[in-house]
Amino acid sequence: MIIGETPPPAGAFGVNAIAMTMRFGDFLALDNVELKVRPGSFHALLGENGAGKSTLVKCIMGYYHATEGDIIVGDREQAIANPKDAHALGLGMVYQHFTLVPAMTVAENLVLARDDVPAVVNWSKEMKELEAFLARMPFKVPLGARVSDISAGERQKCEILKQLYLKRRFLILDEPTSVLTPAEADEVLGMLRDMVVKGELTILMITHKFREVMAFADEVTILRRGKLAGAGKVAELTPDAMARTMIGAEELTVQPPRTGEAGKARLQLKKVRALDDAGAVAVHDVSLTVRAGEIVGIAGVSGNGQRQLVEVLAGQREAESGEVRVAGDPYHASRDEMRRHRMSLLPEEPLKNACVGGMSVADNIAFREFDRAPFASGGWWLNRGAFRDDAKEKIGQYKIKTRTPDTPISALSGGNVQRAVLARELAGDVEVLIAANPCFGLDFAAVAQIHAEIMAARNRGAAVLLVSEDLDELLELSDRLVVMFHGEFVYEARTSEADLTVVGRHMAGH
C-alpha cells in the first residue's frame, strides 16, 4: 500500500465534541458547545464569522487545546495534543486557504504530505503509485503540473485528494467551495457525498451557503457567538429557519429597492491590457461601459484577471495598453482625476489595499480629503480636531464598532474596517464606484449594510462596477452581469435574463 504504516481499520467513524469551552485571555470563543457528528454522515457547521466554527474544529484537530471539554473519536475519548495526533487517528482537514505549495508540482505536494517521505524519493515508482491511486478516485488532477499553474477548482480537488491519499476517514472542510464555480462545487461535494453514502468517509463541512447544506448535508449544527444555537436534521429545517438561528435577534439593514434608469456612459474601458506580477498577460484587451445609475457585476473564479483589472482602475497597476475614460475624459487614476470625477474605491482586502493599519480610524477615514479644508489650512497645517469630529460623525452613521476614533484601524474586525472604508469612500456624492469582493468574510449585518449602501449609491446615479467571486451577491445587486475568464469577458447578459447554468459554464471556461 502507499502508506507505510499499518492502516487503521477501514470505514467511517464519528466524532463528538462535548462541552467545549475555549478562552483566549478574556475572550470566550467557545462556551460549552456540543457537536455530534455521526459516523458515515455529512454534517454541516453553520455560523457567522466569529461564531467560533474555526475555533471548534481547530480544537478537534489539535491546533488549539480547549480550556474545557472532551473529544470522542469513534467510541473512545482522545487527548489530541497536536495535528499529528489528529492525523494518526484518521482526522484530516482541508483549509480555507490552500496549503499546497504553489511552486511545486501536484505529485511533489502529495508525496510531501506523507508522514513517511523517503530520504531519497524514487520518482518513477512514486508516480506509478500515484497514478494507481488516482485511478480509484472520483476526480482527476494533473500530477506533473505546478500547483501555481492549475485552476482554483483543481487546487481544491488536490487538497481533498491529498486527504484521501493520506487515508483520512473523517474530513473537516473549511468553506471548501468558496473558490469554485457552482457546477464545480456540486461536482466535488457530490463525489464526497457518494463516498459518505458508501460508508468510507465522514464529513464535517464549515459553510455559509444554505444551498449546499440543503443539497448535501444530513445534519447541521449552528453556532452563534461561541454558543450552540441549534442542531438538527437538515430535512426538518428550512434555509430561513437556519438563517434566523444563525443571526439571532440582530436587525439587518434593509436594502433600498432598485429605482431609476441607467443614464449616460460614466466609466469606459477600451481594450485594457494588464500584466500580472509574473509578467504574463492577466487582462486581455477588455472593453466595457458602465453607465450612471447602473451596477455592472463582473463574475468569475478568483485568479482570472479581476484583481489586476481592479488594480489598474485603482492606480495600483499600470495598464500595458488600452485606455480608461471617466465621463469622457482620459483617466490615469491620479488623485486629481479621482476627486474631479468623484470616484470611489472599495478594493478587496481593505486593510491591505485601502488603509494604513497602524494609523488611527480617524486618519484612515480622512485619507481622501486630509489636506483640504476643513481638515487642513493652506494645504499643509492639519487640523486634528476636524479629523476627529468628522470621524465621530461617520462612526455613528456607518455603525463602525471601534473603541475610539484614535484606535489603530488594524485593531478593528474585518467588517468594521470595511465599514470605515465605506464611510470614507461613499461620503458625499459618488459618480463612479468600483467595488471588489466588498463582503468577503463579513458577517450578515455588515453584508446587508454594504449591499444597501451600494444599491443606494446606484439609485443616486452612481456608475457601479462590482467585481465579486460571490455569484449570489452579483445576482442580487447587479443590473448587468459580465463573466471574466482567463482575462477576457466571455459572457454578458442583463441579470434578470441571465441563466445561472450558462453563467457557471462560462466561469469554468466552457
Add this chain to the structure above:
Amino acid sequence: MADGSIGLWTVPLAVLGGAIRVSTPFLFVSLGECITERSGRINLGLEGTLVMGAMSAYGISYLTGSPWLGVLAAGITGALLGALHAGICSLPRVNDVAVGIALMLFGTGLAFYLGKPLIEPTAPRLSAIDFGWWSDIPQLRAALRVNVLFLIGVALAPILYWAFRTTRWGLLIRTAGESSDAARAMGHSVLLIRLRATMVGGFLAGIGGSFLSLFYPGSWNEGLSSGQGITAVALVIFARWDPLLCLWASLAFGGAAALGPALQSVGVTSGYHLFNAAPYILTLAIMIITCSPKRTLTGAPAELSITR
C-alpha cells in the same frame, strides 16, 4: 614565443585561472546561501562567516599542521554562526536582514580580534592538483593549478540541484521556503528546518573562507575578503536560487574579477581600477537587464522577507 611569452593570450588564460581560483569562495558561499534562502530566510551575515572561517582555518592549520583540519574547523565555525543567526531569527518579530547585518559586523570584528596573532606566522596551505602538466606554457599551468575545494564545489552544485528535487530534506526546505503555512499544516517545524538550513549554509560559507586563507590568496590578514561574502549573497538572487546557475554565476564573477590584474600584466594600465570593478559592473548590468519593476522575481522563494 621561446621565452614563454604568449602575448595577449595571457588575458583569457588569466581570466580562466581567475574563474577557477577566485570563484571558489563565491561558489561555496552562494551554494550555502542558496540552501538558506530556499528555506525562506536570508543570512546576510555570511560575510562575517567567511572571514571567521578564513581566520579559524588559518589558526587551526597553523596549530595542528593539517590544512584539512583547518577547513573542517572553518565549516564548524560557520555552522555555529549560522545557528546563532537562526536562533536569533527564531524569536518573534526579529528581522533576518537586520540580524544578518549585525552578524556580518560581529563576525568580521571577532575574526580581526582573534586573528591578530595569526598575521605573522605561516600556516600549512592546501595543496593543488596540477591539471596543466601536459603543457609547457607557464601561464596555462598556473591557470590549471586547481584546488580540491573547487572540485568539491563544482560537484556540489548538481548534487544540490538533484537534492532539492528528490530528497526528503530538499522537499522540506523548499516547502518551508515557499509556504510556511503548508509546512506547519503538515506538522513540520519551520523554525527547525530553517535552523538546519542556515547551519548548513554557514558550514559551506565557512569552508569558502578557508579557501581564502589556505589557498588563494593564502594568508591571513584583515584585508582578506573584499566583500566576497556579501557579493555571493547577491549572486544567489542573480542566479534565481538555482544551484547550477550559482555555479555559472560564480565562475563568471571570478573571471571578471581576474580581468583587471590580467590586463595590467600585459601592459594595459590605464583604467586599472575601472577593470577591477568589472564584476560589479557585470552584476549591475545583468540585474538591470533581467529585472523589471512590473514583475516579481521568478524563482524567488515566496517566504523570503524581500519578496513577501
